[in-house]
Amino acid sequence: MHLKGSETMDSLEIAGRKFNSRLMVGTGKFSSNNAMQAAMEASGCEIVTVALRRVDINNPGDSMLQHIDPERYLLLPNTSGARDAEEAVRLARLARAAGCEPWIKLEVTPDPYYLLPDPIETLKAAIILVKEGFNVLPYMPADPVLARHLEEAGCVTVMPLGAPIGTNRGMRTRDLINIIVEQANVPVVVDAGLGAPSHVAEAMEMGADAVLVNTALADTPNPAAMGEAFKRGVEAGRMAYLAGLGPQRSKAQASSPLTGFLREE
Amino acid sequence: MNLQVNGAEFQFDTGSSIGQLLKQLDLHPDRVVLELNQNILNTADNINTQLHDGDKLEIIQFVGGG
Numbered sequence: 001m002h003l004k005g006s007e008t009m010d011s012l013e014i015a016g017r018k019f020n021s022r023l024m025v026g027t028g029k030f031s032s033n034n035a036m037q038a039a040m041e042a043s044g045c046e047i048v049t050v051a052l053r054r055v056d057i058n059n060p061g062d063s064m065l066q067h068i069d070p071e072r073y074l075l076l077p078n079t080s081g082a083r084d085a086e087e088a089v090r091l092a093r094l095a096r097a098a099g100c101e102p103w104i105k106l107e108v109t110p111d112p113y114y115l116l117p118d119p120i121e122t123l124k125a126a127i128i129l130v131k132e133g134f135n136v137l138p139y140m141p142a143d144p145v146l147a148r149h150l151e152e153a154g155c156v157t158v159m160p161l162g163a164p165i166g167t168n169r170g171m172r173t174r175d176l177i178n179i180i181v182e183q184a185n186v187p188v189v190v191d192a193g194l195g196a197p198s199h200v201a202e203a204m205e206m207g208a209d210a211v212l213v214n215t216a217l218a219d220t221p222n223p224a225a226m227g228e229a230f231k232r233g234v235e236a237g238r239m240a241y242l243a244g245l246g247p248q249r250s251k252a253q254a255s256s257p258l259t260g261f262l263r264e265e
Numbered sequence: 266m267n268l269q270v271n272g273a274e275f276q277f278d279t280g281s282s283i284g285q286l287l288k289q290l291d292l293h294p295d296r297v298v299l300e301l302n303q304n305i306l307n308t309a310d311n312i313n314t315q316l317h318d319g320d321k322l323e324i325i326q327f328v329g330g331g
Contacts, residue, residue: 051330055271060291063297063328
């Protein structure tokens, strides 16, 4: 493979649609809509996630749709808050009724402490939603066997977690994600827990196709700078993966010649 | 009439249609999605849909989320 600089930035394809950016951004928890927009802009993202909630009828507030340009970003609604397949399917249908394209980030997280995805309910919901014509991107435990099942169900990606949502702890599931990357025939998007540009670079170096980040961009005094930092992390990791990383060794291998030393032999 | 809106009792006397209810609540029809008695409605197509005493309505919108 002959790679020259920017030629290495290949596009990502999901469900037949091409994206230049491999960084997806979540829109939760930003201190202001301006901060969110600045982070999105700087990150170069093309896919942004949103959630669906009841309107507080005494204090309606803004709809997120007022702050995201649908010409520029693919809106990826999530089913966050769903505790089982039935609730997730209901939320996905509501998102479609709201006029969104039929893309859904499937999340079923019955456990309120670690927000870990329920593998059985996630698979059940995925089967139903794929039949209904959704492009399903399932948030899932980093389980290679489950990834296979979700792929066979017709999901357009798999989205294993690096660490629990919002923890910023990085690629704690690294070895399992490696197996998923090795086996998957759909894009692998590492979602959740990625808290630093080095974390996303690590995921991309391993051959993940994309990453999704929210908390790390929202929970900083400078979301715009962090958005750009993550963008560079993703690009660096992808470029290194395509270029081909050197093998790891247990013993030193000199980089300088082992001859011509200035000493008596 | 008495409705249940987003899980709470709601007294609605200024009209009888979904459009009138949204107007009273100051909600833009393009920005919300509705579920009437557990059936999802396309809001724009149901502005003139009549509400009835005891109806259960969910009014949902997009918020930030990851």
